[in-house]
Amino acid sequence: MKFKTLTLITPNLLRSNIKKIYWKSIRLYNKIKYIEKGEFVEFGYRFRFSRISPYCASIGHKTIIEEFNVWNAKAGSIIVGENCWFGLHNIVMGPVEIGNEVSTGPYVCILGPRHPVLNSEKRNKEKTTIGNNVWLGTGSIILFGVTIGDNAIISAGSVVSKDVPPHAFMGGNPARDLSKLVSFSTQS
Numbered sequence: 001m002k003f004k005t006l007t008l009i010t011p012n013l014l015r016s017n018i019k020k021i022y023w024k025s026i027r028l029y030n031k032i033k034y035i036e037k038g039e040f041v042e043f044g045y046r047f048r049f050s051r052i053s054p055y056c057a058s059i060g061h062k063t064i065i066e067e068f069n070v071w072n073a074k075a076g077s078i079i080v081g082e083n084c085w086f087g088l089h090n091i092v093m094g095p096v097e098i099g100n101e102v103s104t105g106p107y108v109c110i111l112g113p114r115h116p117v118l119n120s121e122k123r124n125k126e127k128t129t130i131g132n133n134v135w136l137g138t139g140s141i142i143l144f145g146v147t148i149g150d151n152a153i154i155s156a157g158s159v160v161s162k163d164v165p166p167h168a169f170m171g172g173n174p175a176r177d178l179s180k181l182v183s184f185s186t187q188s
Contacts, residue, residue, distance in 0.1 A: 027049060031049050034049070035058075036057070036059070037058075040062045041059050041062070042063075043069075046068050047065055047069050047071075049072075049073070050071075051074060055075075055094060056073060057094075058079045060080055060084070060100065061082045062082055062083045063082065065086045065090075066087055067089075068089045069086055069088075069091075070091050070092075071091075071092045072112065073094040074093075074094070075094055075112045075113055076095020076112065076113075076127060077094050078095075080098045080102075081099045081101070083101045086104050087103075088106040090106070090107070091111070093110065094112055095126060096112070096127055096128040096129075097129050098110075098130045102135075104136040108136045108138070108139065108140050109142065111128075111143055112144050113144045128143075128146055128147075129147045129148065130142070131147075131148055131149050132150045134148055134151070134153070135153045137153075137154055137156035137157070137158065139156055140155070140158045140160065141158070141159045143161045146160050146162065148164040149167070149168065151166055151167045152164045152165070152166060152168045152170065154171070154175065155169070155172070156171075157173070158175040159174055160175045
């Protein structure tokens with residue numbers, strides 16, 4: 001009885017382990033060959049990167065990518081500036097261009113052109129662009145084709161579906177400008 005159970009389990013167990021090893025090696029190969037990285041770039045545990053030719057990723061100096069990030073360059077390249085911080089469980093889909101000193105909280109999604117019913121305005125946009133010194137709060141979602149200006153702050157749980165001006169504080173679903181509600185005073 002034990003032998004029969006063992007023979008039924010073994011092929012499936014062997015097959016699943018071979019599949020795991022195969023996909024792990026593909027992800028490692030993609031990470032080594034198709035990610036151009038600057039000095040002091042750190043990848044967290046179980047960072048996943050997938051791509052389709054000719055797209056790749058380029059990461060600037062001193063950028064930290066925490067655990068369980070998934071980056072997908074199947075529709076366009078991912079370009080990241082210097083001194084960036086990507087929190088836990090982020091999803092980044094190309095084509096996207098991210099500036100310097102961008103910080104994201106956990107569970108942030110920067111989405112690519114994956115929706116089957118995009119209107120023509122969204123189809124004509126080439127990529128998602130995030131400026132310099134931008135903060136993306138926990139659980140915020142950046143939709144494809146959006147441009148976020150420099151020094152903007154996106155509140156936690158926000159869904160950004162339209163362009164964000166520089167120095168704006170955005171929040172809500174859909175995200176709207178809350179800069180007038182919050183006063184940023186610069187006292188010395």
